[in-house]
Amino acid sequence: MIALARRASLAVAGLSTLALVACGAEAAAPEWSGAWAAAVQHPATAVTPNWSAGGFADQSVRQVVRLADGGPQVRVRLSNRYGTAPLAVAGATVARSAGGAAVIPETVRRLTVGGAEAFEIAPGTEISSDRATTPLAAGESITVTLYFARPTGPATQHAQAAATSYRATGDHTAASDAAAFTESSQSWYYLAGIDTVGPGRVRNVTVAFGDSITDGYRSGIDADQRYPDHLTRQLTAGGRPGAVVNAGISGNRLLTDSTVLGDSALTRFRRDVLGQPGVGTAVVLIGINDIGLAGMTGPDGLLSPKVSAEQVVAGYRELIAEARAAGVRVIGATLLPFAGSPYYSADKDRVRMEVNGWIRSAGAFDAVVDLDRAMAAPTDPTRLADTYDSGDHLHPNDSGYAAMAAAIGAVILT
Structure with missing residues (x-):
């Protein structure tokens, strides 16, 4: 069972905190459809040198993906399938990409799970964030930024992404510029899917x-x-x-x-x-x-x-x-x-x-x-x-x- 850890608000000027979507709180369940996905793998560096074996500690990881479908709301699926301990996510955001590790400032939205801005993912499991209200178009590139305050241990990954991910020391989930993201990798970490919602799907x-x-x-x-x-x-x-x-x-x-x-x-x-x-x-x-x-x-x-x-x-x-x-x-x-x-x-x-x-x-x-x-x-x-x-x-x-x-x-x- 996923343990949720609430913490003091991480409210940052210009950021919108997502509202909790409680089970049964809506007249009808949202019609989620996959807009992007990656098949997750064990931590391994034998083929692709990357950060999966060491994991992360007091670091932000910003990952850029292109959506195959759009919609007015989005949720992010995160996986700790191959972790051996609970994965503590101290903060997470989604935003439209401005190229490389930069994002468009006014589009930054903080991700929550069960209304909490900090949360844990139990080993062997996957979770979905609460919905973020941010209209996105098919073909649009977006970023997901995850901050890990304490050591994660080896990271569930997708080794060969054919895409660049970025890493920074400290919490840069809200940063719109790329200055802090001085390291790069061509793998994805913990990111399993992004879904959009819309009628008639x-x-x-x-x-x-x-x-x-x-x-x-x-x-x-x-x-x-x-x-x-x-x-x-x-x-x-x-x-x-x-x-x-x-x-x-x-x-x-x-x-x-x-x-x-x-x-x-x-x-x-x-x-x-x-x-x-x-x-x-x-x-x-x-x-x-x-x-x-x-x-x-x-x-x-x-x-x-x-x-x-x-x-x-x-x-x-x-x-x-x-x-x-x-x-x-x-x-x-x-x-x-x-x-x-x-x-x-x-x-x-x-x-x-x-x-x-x-x-x-x-x-x-x-x-x-x-x-x-x-x-x-x-x-x-x-x-x-x-x-x-x-x-x-x-x-x-x-x-x-x-x-x-x-x-x-x-x-x-x-």
């Missing part, structure tokens, strides 16, 4: 679920060039309302849990997909790390088990069954070519092709998008097209992520 959120190719690895930093970013813009242009939120984790596998590469897709699907407010559609693109890492020692120092196409298919069937039981449409994406990458062997590619053949022909998914064929080189179907290859022959570049979004968007819009 019924299950219009699409969750992009997968590994580094969904996470946007090797896309432009602070450029919002991941495929889910492109997909949001495409669906909006196509007249389809609702956000696309990103539940990718770099290195993630369908079948195998890891403290470095994230809980497996089977472990986290219910939390990271079905638990998203307003989810109606899931796009599943995962399995290449199960196949490619098989028989190799991964970044977590563990030998990755070999997998067959039948094992991967069995994993997909579990995800599909969970989605169907929750009334969520599930779209399957074929696995991209990977010849030339350190993962590649002819035997592993045969497993990939068998898996892709099943995705195309089994009729198990509600719809299929054939990224394998859309992204392959014209003269060699085992390789990514040069125009889409980031250079490692496994991950797309920004143009490749845009091409993926175009293929997926065509399926969703039809």
Whole structure:
């Protein structure tokens, strides 16, 4: 159970303290929908050097995200899923970004939980803030600033954000300028989601679920060039309302849990997909790390088990069954070519092709998008097209992520 710690008011000139939204205090429950999300991970620095192992003490962390949907009110979801002790948040704000670590002063709103400006998050849990009344538009960048007065211990994180976060010594939750935020990182900490509220929203959120190719690895930093970013813009242009939120984790596998590469897709699907407010559609693109890492020692120092196409298919069937039981449409994406990458062997590619053949022909998914064929080189179907290859022959570049979004968007819009 989450313990709430009230403290003396942190009222600052120009800040609005949010009112408590008590259960049952309104005529109707708010219609929350996900506007941004990140799949949280264990504290780990083996792949991405960051602040997660040491955590924070007398420090403010300012994180910048771009919303895929807007609304007149917002709430922030914070996670202490991998913490071993209560996480004491001494203060928190949300504001419109002015670029980098700066914010627009008049938009700063203090976040509360149960009306308290200081609160604790129990280990293994996630909380949502009270609602903040601040109109926000789709595509707008906002900041969430968290102040930790006392040591947090290792921090629940999202390792590869393709976005810059900032750190300052002391409480700078209300600061509008960037002067104090002299340190930076390309990970997110404790931040699991941002939801907006508005009338008439019924299950219009699409969750992009997968590994580094969904996470946007090797896309432009602070450029919002991941495929889910492109997909949001495409669906909006196509007249389809609702956000696309990103539940990718770099290195993630369908079948195998890891403290470095994230809980497996089977472990986290219910939390990271079905638990998203307003989810109606899931796009599943995962399995290449199960196949490619098989028989190799991964970044977590563990030998990755070999997998067959039948094992991967069995994993997909579990995800599909969970989605169907929750009334969520599930779209399957074929696995991209990977010849030339350190993962590649002819035997592993045969497993990939068998898996892709099943995705195309089994009729198990509600719809299929054939990224394998859309992204392959014209003269060699085992390789990514040069125009889409980031250079490692496994991950797309920004143009490749845009091409993926175009293929997926065509399926969703039809």
